[in-house]
Amino acid sequence: MKTVLPWLWLVPVPLVVLFDLGTGNGWWLVAASLVAAATAVPGLVLAQRRPGIRARALLVAGLGLLLALALAAASGLVSATTLWLSLVALAMLARWQSAKRIVWLLIAVGLGNVIVPALIPGDGLTFAFAVSTLVVVAIAFGLLMRMVDRSLLERHATAAEAERRRMATDLHDLVAHEITGIVVLSQAAARSDDPTLLKTTLGRIEESGSRALEEIRSPVANPAPTAVRTPTAAGAENLRQRLDDFGTSDDAETTSSLSLTAAVPTSLWPVLDRILLEALTNIRRHAGPGARVSMAIASDATGVELTVENSGGSGGIGRGSGTGLQGLRTRVESLGGTLSAAPQNGDTWRLSARLPLGSAQ
Numbered sequence: 001m002k003t004v005l006p007w008l009w010l011v012p013v014p015l016v017v018l019f020d021l022g023t024g025n026g027w028w029l030v031a032a033s034l035v036a037a038a039t040a041v042p043g044l045v046l047a048q049r050r051p052g053i054r055a056r057a058l059l060v061a062g063l064g065l066l067l068a069l070a071l072a073a074a075s076g077l078v079s080a081t082t083l084w085l086s087l088v089a090l091a092m093l094a095r096w097q098s099a100k101r102i103v104w105l106l107i108a109v110g111l112g113n114v115i116v117p118a119l120i121p122g123d124g125l126t127f128a129f130a131v132s133t134l135v136v137v138a139i140a141f142g143l144l145m146r147m148v149d150r151s152l153l154e155r156h157a158t159a160a161e162a163e164r165r166r167m168a169t170d171l172h173d174l175v176a177h178e179i180t181g182i183v184v185l186s187q188a189a190a191r192s193d194d195p196t197l198l199k200t201t202l203g204r205i206e207e208s209g210s211r212a213l214e215e216i217r218s219p220v221a222n223p224a225p226t227a228v229r230t231p232t233a234a235g236a237e238n239l240r241q242r243l244d245d246f247g248t249s250d251d252a253e254t255t256s257s258l259s260l261t262a263a264v265p266t267s268l269w270p271v272l273d274r275i276l277l278e279a280l281t282n283i284r285r286h287a288g289p290g291a292r293v294s295m296a297i298a299s300d301a302t303g304v305e306l307t308v309e310n311s312g313g314s315g316g317i318g319r320g321s322g323t324g325l326q327g328l329r330t331r332v333e334s335l336g337g338t339l340s341a342a343p344q345n346g347d348t349w350r351l352s353a354r355l356p357l358g359s360a361q
Contacts, residue, residue, distance in 0.1 A: 006048060009088045013041060016080040028075030032068045032082055039064020040085040047092055054096055061089050062105040069112040078117050078127060086113045087138040094142025095149070110135045180284045182208045204249065235269060236260065236297050239276050239306075243295050246280045251289045252313075259298040268355055271335065272297070272306050278328050279308035279351045282341075286349070287313030303337070305354040311347050328353075 020033035043061025047054045065086050072079040086109050093106040113135055117127035182205050189201040240256050247254035264272075276295065283291055291313035298305050325341060332339040337355040344350050 012084055016084050019080050025077050026075050028071055029077050029079055032071035032079040036065055036068035036082040036085050040089060044088060058093055058097060062109055065089055065109055066112055069116050073116045073119055076120060083113060087134055090138040091142035094139045095145040179212060180281050239273055242276060250284055253292045256295040262299045262301050264299050264304045275306055275353045278324050283310045288315045290314045303354050303356045307352045309348055309350045
């Protein structure tokens with residue numbers, strides 16, 4: 001249906017041509033009708049089908065309509081074919097063109113369609129007023145379509161930017177944790193001459209690289225929306241398991257505590273998992289191996305809170321871009337929650353997030 005609607009203006013063309021030919025009002029009117037149909041119809045069709053030559057096609061159509069208007073003026077009558085095609089041309093000119101010569105062409109075609117009826121003896125001014133109303137409506141319709149086109153372009157640009165940000169976030173979630181671990185392990189290997197430690201470290205680097213590569217390949221191999229693999233969790237035990245795995249892989253001392261006095265909606269656990277993953281990535285980046293990490297999850301009647309604290313560590317790779325934490329804060333605030341990350345007494349760092357239970361979606 002969308003492909004048919006833009007071409008409906010062609011339907012009246014044969015009717016108005018036959019009307020002009022059948023009125024028997026002289027050769028001048030017949031000539032005006034045929035010139036309008038022969039020049040304007042191909043030009044307007046090309047303007048719709050080929051945007052690359054749209055300006056030239058509209059220019060040819062407009063000049064042909066001006067010639068047809070001159071012939072109609074010589075007949076002392078109004079050509080229905082010329083009038084209809086002029087209204088279509090005015091709408092297209094107003095919609096698509098802003099070049100100065102095209103604007104002047106629009107004005108010329110519009111005025112020509114008002115002046116020619118005014119030359120008719122007797123009721124010419126009445127006809128001119130009626131046609132002027134149609135001209136204004138055609139131009140207004142074209143400008144309205146111009147606004148719609150711009151709105152669609154803006155919406156497409158916004159959607160493309162949102163998709164780009166979503167892809168960047170997904171990529172960060174998928175590989176940042178593993179890549180940070182690879183860099184930390186590489187630095188540790190560079191400082192050691194122990195062959196056994198080097199072999200173990202290289203093995204862990206290979207495992208992390210393989211996991212990161214698999215995470216990247218998965219959404220590419222299956223691009224369906226459901227294939228995007230972001231951090232997921234079904235409950236507190238999954239978060240505790242993630243923490244334990246981090247302790248094993250990074251030689252960290254981990255502890256966890258749960259105090260769930262109110263049920264946490266299932267839809268909130270992936271968000272909490274994402275928060276924990278970001279916290280562990282930052283611990284790996286800044287604290288490095290040997291850190292002491294504690295996690296606490298507590299819920300009450302109004303919300304659930306996740307707190308991750310770390311201290312110690314032999315040192316990581318240093319400051320990151322900060323985009324992960326910034327994106328995380330935006331996500332939490334969009335759910336009506338709060339997130340804070342700041343140093344505490346001594347060398348302790350705390351990341352705390354609270355989500356209202358009512359934010360479950």
